[in-house]
Amino acid sequence: MVGGPGALGLGLATLWLSVIVLVPLAALLARSTDGGLDAFWSAVTSRQAVAALKLTLGCSLAVAAINAVTGTLVAWVLVRDRFRGKGFINALIDLPFALPTIVVGIVLLALWGPTSPLGVNVIATKTAVMLALLFVTLPFVVRSVQPVVIELDREMEEAAASLGAGDLTIFRRIVLPNLVPAILSGAAMSFARAVGEFGSVVLIAGNIPFKTQLASVYIFGQIESDNPIGAAAVSVVLLGLSLAVLLAIGALGRWGARHEG
Amino acid sequence: MRDDRRVRLGLRILALGYLAVLLVVPVGLVFYRTFEHGLAPVWSSVTTPAAVHAFWLTIEIALIAVPLNTIFGIVTALALVRGRFRGKGAIDAVINLPFALSPVVIGLALLLVYGRGGWVHLPFQVIFSVPGMVLATIFVSLPFVVREVVPVLREVGDEQEQAAATLGASRWQTFWRITLPAIRWGVAFGVVLTTARAVGEFGAVSVVSGRIAGQTDTLTLLVEKRFQNFDLAGAYAASALLALISLATLLAMTVLKPRKDRG
Numbered sequence: 001m002v003g004g005p006g007a008l009g010l011g012l013a014t015l016w017l018s019v020i021v022l023v024p025l026a027a028l029l030a031r032s033t034d035g036g037l038d039a040f041w042s043a044v045t046s047r048q049a050v051a052a053l054k055l056t057l058g059c060s061l062a063v064a065a066i067n068a069v070t071g072t073l074v075a076w077v078l079v080r081d082r083f084r085g086k087g088f089i090n091a092l093i094d095l096p097f098a099l100p101t102i103v104v105g106i107v108l109l110a111l112w113g114p115t116s117p118l119g120v121n122v123i124a125t126k127t128a129v130m131l132a133l134l135f136v137t138l139p140f141v142v143r144s145v146q147p148v149v150i151e152l153d154r155e156m157e158e159a160a161a162s163l164g165a166g167d168l169t170i171f172r173r174i175v176l177p178n179l180v181p182a183i184l185s186g187a188a189m190s191f192a193r194a195v196g197e198f199g200s201v202v203l204i205a206g207n208i209p210f211k212t213q214l215a216s217v218y219i220f221g222q223i224e225s226d227n228p229i230g231a232a233a234v235s236v237v238l239l240g241l242s243l244a245v246l247l248a249i250g251a252l253g254r255w256g257a258r259h260e261g
Numbered sequence: 262m263r264d265d266r267r268v269r270l271g272l273r274i275l276a277l278g279y280l281a282v283l284l285v286v287p288v289g290l291v292f293y294r295t296f297e298h299g300l301a302p303v304w305s306s307v308t309t310p311a312a313v314h315a316f317w318l319t320i321e322i323a324l325i326a327v328p329l330n331t332i333f334g335i336v337t338a339l340a341l342v343r344g345r346f347r348g349k350g351a352i353d354a355v356i357n358l359p360f361a362l363s364p365v366v367i368g369l370a371l372l373l374v375y376g377r378g379g380w381v382h383l384p385f386q387v388i389f390s391v392p393g394m395v396l397a398t399i400f401v402s403l404p405f406v407v408r409e410v411v412p413v414l415r416e417v418g419d420e421q422e423q424a425a426a427t428l429g430a431s432r433w434q435t436f437w438r439i440t441l442p443a444i445r446w447g448v449a450f451g452v453v454l455t456t457a458r459a460v461g462e463f464g465a466v467s468v469v470s471g472r473i474a475g476q477t478d479t480l481t482l483l484v485e486k487r488f489q490n491f492d493l494a495g496a497y498a499a500s501a502l503l504a505l506i507s508l509a510t511l512l513a514m515t516v517l518k519p520r521k522d523r524g
Contacts, residue, residue: 005339006432010346013337020400021355024370027380031373070279077276081269089277091515095284097454098507098514100461102481103500106488110294111287115493135283167268196363198464199481203488216363216464223369223468232373235366242361246354 028239032232043233051210052218053237059126059214060194063133064187071141071190072183078142079149096138101199104135108204124206129214132200137193141186148182181256185249192245196238292504295497306498314475315483316502322391322466322479323459326398330455334406335448339440341407342414343422359403367400368468389471394479397465402458406451413447413521414440446521453517457510461503 005013033040043049078090096104108131109115112122122128152175160170198216205212207221215238222231295303306312340346341353359367374380375387375396387393421443425435441448463481470477478486480503487495 005336005344009336010340010344013333013340014352016333017337017352017355017403020396020403021358023380024367024374024400025358027373028366028370070276073272074276074280077273081273083273089280091511092280092284094511094514095288095507098457098461098510099288100463100481100484100503100507102463102484103461103503103507106484106496106500107287107291110290110497117290131283135287138283167265192361196361196366198363198365203485216365219363219369220365220464220468223365223372228369228372228376231369235363235369238363238366242358242363243354246357246361250354 025239028232028235031229032236034229034232039229040233040236043230044237046230048209048213049215049218049230049234052213052215053234055126055129055213056195056215059129059133060191062130063137063194064191066134067137067141067190068183068187071138071186072145072179075142075145075149079146093139093142096136101136101197102203104132104200105203108132108135108200113204123204124208124212126212128204128206129201129212132204133194133197136197136200137190140189140193141183144182144186144189145179148179152178181252185252185256188245188249188252192242192249195241195245288504291497291500295494295501302494303498303501306495307502311475311478312480312483312499315478315480315499318391318477319460319479319481322395322398323456325395326402326459327452327455330399330402331406331448331452333403334451334455335410335441335444337407338410338414338444342411343419356404356407359401364397364401364462364464365468368397368465371396371400371465371469388469389473390477393469394466394477397469398459398462401462401465402455405454405458406448409447409451409454409521410444413444417443446517446523450514450517450521453510453513457507460506 035043074093078086078093099107108128109123111118112120112128112131114121114123122131156174157170160174165173196216197214198220201214202217202220205214205217207213207217209218213221215234219231219234219238222228222234307316337352337356341349341356371393372379372388375383375393377388379388383392385392387396421439422435425439426432430438461481462479463485466479467482467485470479470482472478472482472486474486480499484496484499484503487493487499
């Protein structure tokens with residue numbers, strides 16, 4: 001193991017990971033059932049929790065689907081098109097990652113809130129939730145599809161064109177199959193991010209129970225009203241979702257690697 | 262695809278239009294609103310005692326969290342790429358968890374360990390105090406350095422390290438003379454991402470901070486507090502300060518990316 005961290009390094013890394021990540025998550029799991037399994041179940045299936053989880057799932061799926069289309073479009077234009085300021089736009093794509101989520105909330109409120117110069121006010125609607133989620137997840141599909149578009153073999157597209165295939169046919173039959181693994185993994189990451197999003201939605205979503213309250217906002221409310229055990233129960237559901245998505249992304253990565261080879 | 266100008270132009274307008282409506286116009290509008298009455302009110306708003314305290318607390322937390330995550334990130338990346346041991350897959354999966362978890366869930370998990378009735382009782386206060394906020398920040402920004410360094414380590418391979426070892430270099434010498442110089446741009450990129458996340462974290466810190474004015478307010482918490490108190494101009498000013506840090510991050514990313522990719 002030349003150049004490796006040695007047994008001491010490995011031990012330290014494991015200890016660090018345990019103290020910072022694993023112990024708190026173990027506490028979350030263990031204490032979610034502090035009141036017994038019945039209490040856990042009734043916390044997860046309370047009407048407000050179920051509504052929040054349903055809204056979170058629905059919005060996150062919609063966000064993943066929209067990103068799959070718009071992200072692929074943006075990645076395509078950034079690679080294949082040539083225009084002034086392309087480098088600037090390309091750098092701008094990472095802005096949602098760099099901008100603090102609470103600032104995203106302020107930014108969206110400026111354009112879509114009560115003081116909007118456009119006169120549209122979407123605050124406390126599902127549109128507001130979607131805008132916030134689309135903003136923070138914008139880079140995922142773009143950044144996963146972009147390198148694949150760069151590597152695409154253009155001779156195959158030219159060959160198809162010379163055989164008389166139209167643009168749409170070429171895209172559907174030649175280009176898209178190569179992009180699918182990257183699009184799916186980007187969309188899955190958008191989904192995972194959207195499921196847990198908090199900072200960007202907390203100001204603009206209005207957080208009306210049964211209408212615009214996302215799961216993370218619901219959990220926050222439960223903590224504030226001194227019900228950490230109930231909050232932990234719903235958190236465990238989110239944790240399970242996160243793990244499932246991570247496993248799916250891992251499987252997609254291996255599938256994509258086979259696809260290339 | 263054939264170089265059809267109309268198709269190309271159409272796609273360009275769609276893509277740029279989407280980016281403009283979602284991203285550019287709202288961000289531009291906040292900058293305009295912040296500075297429409299000049300620099301003086303913005304300056305006085307970000308130099309109030311509460312704002313100055315929030316600024317330094319944000320820096321302090323980042324100065325603790327970022328170096329720790331950098332050292333840990335390099336060691337873990339080395340273990341994942343160069344080491345051979347059981348449970349590598351498990352570590353790999355756990356490393357990514359902070360990315361996929363809701364920050365509120367992360368804050369709650371810390372609350373359940375260190376809070377009232379929690380598992381661990383330390384001689385000093387953790388929850389509703391700075392140590393808890395540091396722990397939350399370390400948690401959320403943990404994966405960045407590992408994620409950036411792992412691919413670079415794979416790319417450079419271990420031939421040079423083998424050679425150094427053959428020539429009698431110790432493990433420590435090999436790391437400083439061979440490994441670290443080879444991965445430095447990857448590390449730098451990871452540090453930039455870690456810093457941006459540490460400075461901008463809101464949800465997890467919000468749960469464990471207790472929002473004590475002048476004590477446990479970071480810049481992001483100050484933004485929310487000012488907004489809730491109907492101090493919109495103040496919220497904009499603090500947001501602009503954070504946005505400037507984000508722009509510096511973007512700039513650093515743009516400069517570092519080609520160096521990192523070249524290796």
